[in-house]
Amino acid sequence: MRLKRHVQLLESTLKHVSARPFLSSQCNRCHFSSTSGASSPEQIAVLGGGISGLSSAYFTALEFPNTKITIYERSEELGGWIRSKRVKVPGGEVVFEQGPRTLRPAQNSLVTAMMIDYLDLRSQVLFTQQNSAAARNRYIYYPDRLLLLPAPGSNDPLVNWLRLANSGLLDGVWKVLTEAWKPGRPANMTDESLGSFLSRRIDKRPVQNIASAVMHGIYAGDIWQLSAKTLAGWLWHQEGRSGSITRGLWRMNEVDPPVKGFLALRHPYDVDLFREMRAETDGIPTDFIQQLASCSTFSFKNGLCQLTDSLEAWLEKDSNVTIKKGCRVNSFTKAKDGLQQVVVDVGDDPNRTTHNYDLVISTLPTPDVTDYVTVMTVNLYFPTPNLTPVQGFGYLIPQSVPFEQNPERALGVIFDSDAITGQDTAPGTKLTVMLGGHWWSGWQSFPSSSEGVEMAKSVIRRHLKITEEPIAVNATLSENCIPQYTVGYEERLKGFAIGAQNEFGGRLRVVSNQFNGIGVNDCITGAWDMARNLRGEGWKSKSCGLDRVLDERPWVPAEHWSPYVRKKE
Numbered sequence: 001m002r003l004k005r006h007v008q009l010l011e012s013t014l015k016h017v018s019a020r021p022f023l024s025s026q027c028n029r030c031h032f033s034s035t036s037g038a039s040s041p042e043q044i045a046v047l048g049g050g051i052s053g054l055s056s057a058y059f060t061a062l063e064f065p066n067t068k069i070t071i072y073e074r075s076e077e078l079g080g081w082i083r084s085k086r087v088k089v090p091g092g093e094v095v096f097e098q099g100p101r102t103l104r105p106a107q108n109s110l111v112t113a114m115m116i117d118y119l120d121l122r123s124q125v126l127f128t129q130q131n132s133a134a135a136r137n138r139y140i141y142y143p144d145r146l147l148l149l150p151a152p153g154s155n156d157p158l159v160n161w162l163r164l165a166n167s168g169l170l171d172g173v174w175k176v177l178t179e180a181w182k183p184g185r186p187a188n189m190t191d192e193s194l195g196s197f198l199s200r201r202i203d204k205r206p207v208q209n210i211a212s213a214v215m216h217g218i219y220a221g222d223i224w225q226l227s228a229k230t231l232a233g234w235l236w237h238q239e240g241r242s243g244s245i246t247r248g249l250w251r252m253n254e255v256d257p258p259v260k261g262f263l264a265l266r267h268p269y270d271v272d273l274f275r276e277m278r279a280e281t282d283g284i285p286t287d288f289i290q291q292l293a294s295c296s297t298f299s300f301k302n303g304l305c306q307l308t309d310s311l312e313a314w315l316e317k318d319s320n321v322t323i324k325k326g327c328r329v330n331s332f333t334k335a336k337d338g339l340q341q342v343v344v345d346v347g348d349d350p351n352r353t354t355h356n357y358d359l360v361i362s363t364l365p366t367p368d369v370t371d372y373v374t375v376m377t378v379n380l381y382f383p384t385p386n387l388t389p390v391q392g393f394g395y396l397i398p399q400s401v402p403f404e405q406n407p408e409r410a411l412g413v414i415f416d417s418d419a420i421t422g423q424d425t426a427p428g429t430k431l432t433v434m435l436g437g438h439w440w441s442g443w444q445s446f447p448s449s450s451e452g453v454e455m456a457k458s459v460i461r462r463h464l465k466i467t468e469e470p471i472a473v474n475a476t477l478s479e480n481c482i483p484q485y486t487v488g489y490e491e492r493l494k495g496f497a498i499g500a501q502n503e504f505g506g507r508l509r510v511v512s513n514q515f516n517g518i519g520v521n522d523c524i525t526g527a528w529d530m531a532r533n534l535r536g537e538g539w540k541s542k543s544c545g546l547d548r549v550l551d552e553r554p555w556v557p558a559e560h561w562s563p564y565v566r567k568k569e
């Protein structure tokens with residue numbers, strides 16, 4: 001985005017009392033590209049009011065200040081899976097997060113940082129420092145106790161390594177040293193599960209004991225179903241390129257390095273995207289950059305919903321944006337009679353109506369591309385501080401833990417009081433127990449809230465020896481909340497992208513955790529990328545927003561860069 005676009009936006013704001021809300025401070029911070037001379041769509045519909053929908057509406061509104069944008073959301077509240085709740089307890093209040101709770105300052109967080117800055121939300125951000133217990137102490141429960149994962153600077157590293165080795169958690173890890181001598185995959189193999197890939201390249205035991213726990217923490221998913229090609233793209237392509245990951249790394253970094261620094265394989269689309277992202281987010285203030293560079297995660301004083309609430313408030317101020325809550329989308333189809341429009345059918349009888357749009361941005365789930373898993377989040381608050389036996393982020397439970405140690409099918413427990421400080425006004429211990437995920441796949445019904453709370457209490461009694469009764473609890477069942485990128489995902493996505501392009505000729509764009517990555521940062525970055533591809537005459541192109549999956553260029557060695565470390569060029 002270049003300066004001109006913001007100036008244009010400012011001008012139109014001044015001209016029309018009703019134009020986009022605008023922060024005067026943005027003007028000298030960001031770069032807006034010019035649309036002068038280019039046409040704009042008159043009417044855009046955004047389907048879905050979660051983080052993908054709100055961000056899509058936000059970035060599209062910035063691109064096209066005079067376009068009418070309508071957001072349709074089925075429920076009465078915007079925000080999707082981001083749901084934070086303030087609960088009164090004796091002595092103050094605590095924040096319960098019912099869905100995602102923190103953001104990581106990873107490469108894909110640059111656009112989020114820019115958005116936070118634009119929304120004037122910086123004063124509300126809470127940072128968890130890299131040297132805090134929450135950042136350094138991550139545990140795995142195996143087979144019947146908490147084991148601290150090694151991290152730079154942790155206490156008693158030798159004792160800890162011995163404890164880990166003695167527990168059996170590290171069995172088979174040493175086989176990573178033999179990876180270079182293992183045969184490459186058959187030429188006709190197009191994808192496999194992450195579990196199978198890592199077992200082939202290393203050993204099955206670390207897959208079951210360590211990697212499966214990590215997959216619980218991110219996807220709440222089954223490592224034997226999730227796609228290696230999608231989740232471990234650069235390792236998968238490294239094996240394809242050099243027959244082995246280790247040999248590939250050696251070749252890339254030592255034999256013929258085109259640039260200095262650690263190299264990894266990346267999709268050329270991502271290389272270009274990161275370059276663009278960096279250029280457009282160049283205006284993020286230095287002190288914010290520094291805060292992000294030194295934290296391990298960040299959130300907001302009132303929880304993650306402060307981001308979605310601010311987006312909603314920003315959009316509500318814009319008279320060109322209409323937000324329709326409690327309005328279901330029944331279908332959307334390409335308009336007949338050669339019209340370059342999409343017809344959207346919304347509402348329930350007798351208020352069911354159809355509307356024509358020049359462009360539809362859908363964030364709704366698309367059948368056949370992914371399965372989903374259901375997660376129950378149980379928040380527990382105890383008035384006594386420091387109830388957990390150790391301090392840290394919390395722990396994950398791998399698939400190898402025997403049933404009798406985890407009959408509730410918990411995926412992990414977050415020590416919220418350590419993980420995010422600054423949200424609660426009452427002292428005490430706050431935990432979140434995550435239940436279900438792939439363990440509940442195929443279930444017809446799920447535990448009730450009260451059953452979930454009992455299951456969570458039973459988990460922490462067994463694992464953490466906490467017997468105190470929580471004085472505030474909240475169980476949330478999020479049905480089909482996390483898409484699963486299972487084996488063959490890329491092929492299915494490709495098929496979907498071609499079909500969508502052919503059917504809608506570019507008048508449908510898709511953005512969601514099904515397509516752009518399952519994290520909040522992924523959805524925001526996906527929305528920004530979609531909107532920037534609409535620029536100029538881009539909105540008339542044939543794309544459906546899934547250009548990356550249709551981009552057949554081979555993966556290339558690219559330098560690893562930290563998003564918040566600004567090198568002198």
Ligand SMILES: C=Cc1c2[nH]c(c1C)Cc1[nH]c(c(CCC(=O)O)c1C)Cc1[nH]c(c(C)c1CCC(=O)O)Cc1[nH]c(c(C)c1C=C)C2
Nearest residue numbers: 099100102104216217218219220411412413414434518519
């Ligand atoms: C509601 C449950 C969720 C589980 N995973 C996600 C959600 C929303 C999505 C997710 N979780 C993480 C990532 C990767 C990095 C990121 O973009 O933030 C994603 C996409 C990592 C993660 N997992 C947990 C936390 C608190 C975080 C972020 C912070 C960090 O890495 O330090 C905890 C956790 N999430 C889930 C489970 C079962 C779990 C257990 C402790 C599922």
